[in-house]
Amino acid sequence: MRAIAEGLKGQEGALLPILHALNERFGYVDDQAVPVIAEVLNLSRAEVHGVLSFYHDFRRAPAGRVTVKVCRAEACQSVGAMALIERICGRHGIALGDTSTAGVTIEPVYCLGNCACAPAAMVNGRLHGRLDAGKLDRIVGEAQE
Ligand code: FES
Incomplete structure (x- = not known):
C-alpha cells in the first residue's frame, strides 16, 4: 500500500489515483490504507476516509467469487x-x-x-x-x- 501511495504521490490530485491503484491491485481498499495514505499525502484521516466513502467505485472489502x-x-x-x-x-x-x-x-x-x-x-x-x-x-x- 505504501509503495503504491509513495509512487503516485507526486501526481496532481494524487488521492484518487492512489485509491484507484489500490482498488485495482487488491480488489478493494482496506481500511488500513487510510492512515498510510493520509501520512503520505499529508492529509487528515478524515479527508481520506471522506473521499474513499464518497465514491461507489471503491470496494471496501474483498468481493465474492x-x-x-x-x-x-x-x-x-x-x-x-x-x-x-x-x-x-x-x-x-x-x-x-x-x-x-x-x-x-x-x-x-x-x-x-x-x-x-x-x-x-x-x-x-x-x-x-x-x-x-x-x-x-x-x-x-x-x-x-
Ligand atoms: S442507465 Fe443503466 S445502462 Fe445506462
Whole structure:
C-alpha cells in the first residue's frame, strides 16, 4: 500500500489515483490504507476516509467469487431496476453493496452504457440487458456453478 501511495504521490490530485491503484491491485481498499495514505499525502484521516466513502467505485472489502453490478441509473430505474435490485438482494439475503456467505457480491453501478437494453447488469464482467428477476437469477446461478 505504501509503495503504491509513495509512487503516485507526486501526481496532481494524487488521492484518487492512489485509491484507484489500490482498488485495482487488491480488489478493494482496506481500511488500513487510510492512515498510510493520509501520512503520505499529508492529509487528515478524515479527508481520506471522506473521499474513499464518497465514491461507489471503491470496494471496501474483498468481493465474492461472483460479482453482480446492477445499474441503478435513470434509464434502468425507469424500467424497474430498483425492483430488480430488491429481488436479487433478497434472494441472496444481503443488502446492496454486501457479499453473501455463498460468495455473491451485489453492487450498484451508475450506467453500464447499455441503456437501450435496460435494465442492465454486469455479472463477473459480462454485460446483460433486458433483465427481469428470473433472468438475472438464472445468470447469477450459472456464474455460481
Ligand atoms: S442507465 Fe443503466 S445502462 Fe445506462
